[in-house]
Amino acid sequence: MSKNIITISREFGSGGRTVGRMVAEKLGYDFYDQELIAKVMLESGLSEELVRKYDEYATHRSSLLFAIALSGGTDPYTGTGHSFATQVQAAQTKAINDLADKGGCVIVGRGADYVLRDRENALHVFIYADMDFRAKRIVEEYGERDEKPVERLKDKDERRKLYYRSFTSRNWGDYKNYDLSLSTSAVGIEKCADIIVDIAKK
């Protein structure tokens, strides 16, 4: 059975988003990343403010504050608690399911592998890379500042783990959640895309 939904989870800086875009192009599928899924979430009536706040926690605030907010505690900055995360996660689940119902898509991030875990026509991929590769990449490709990239990557990883765990109750990166896991630093970005396309067509 060929796979017409492909989810990609990835370590920050691994090039997983680029792999996803290449796969979508090669297969003629639609491509959705974090921002494009957010747009779909807004269509469900969710306020942009809530989505922005949720994403801010997941990407900018310290992992500790994020963990507190997601576990039901109160954010000392905003005075708000757990319920906004629950609302956003429900909208996110609906948006991802709606996209998957249409088929022919590559979805990067937002725990799509978890939301679509029981779909037989979905292929779930995890993309990672060694630290040197990622550190070089976030400085060169994303234009991040050239200070302590390894420390920033470790913090990103920690936050992504917390985010994934709060949304899915699973461990981020656990091989059992995916059909395959590929290291872009070992395999190469283009080759990763080719392998995924090849398996999806099977």
Place this chain on the structure above:
Amino acid sequence: MSKNIITISREFGSGGRTVGRMVAEKLGYDFYDQELIAKVMLESGLSEELVRKYDEYATHRSSLLFAIALSGGTDPYTGTGHSFATQVQAAQTKAINDLADKGGCVIVGRGADYVLRDRENALHVFIYADMDFRAKRIVEEYGERDEKPVERLKDKDERRKLYYRSFTSRNWGDYKNYDLSLSTSAVGIEKCADIIVDIAKK
């Protein structure tokens, strides 16, 4: 740089050994599994009795007894302690390094991914599969009895985790230990072999 050493770690029943044999055939590489590496270990002067006992722990005894023996406690059955495991592990490390020095080989099991972790010409692969696939396979292919295969697989997984941890201080199946991880139940045994060959030739 092409990879002329390929290590394969695998879940029991996933078909990882078969994948390894296919890869070796396609690339014209030598193939070594647990038993063939044991033969090399004996050449270093280790007694067959010690190797047999070590492997018996790793594959037949209860995970609890195995954990006790490897952690330095005393096996209530034999009265022996940790030192035999240390001796066997040293011989295993030497055997795997000697095989790798010759190059052009596929090595399945025995923590070869850990022993050869710093070799730039090595490709490290993890092979797994979903429980149904593995349960069916151990009954049909290995002729294991048709009783509680899932329970037996879970026990095997537990033992392999303990074994790997005692030998490597790493977590078995952690994606960071490998260049790629492939599910045979999702990707197919032949296709897994083709992907590995393709990457090794790169």
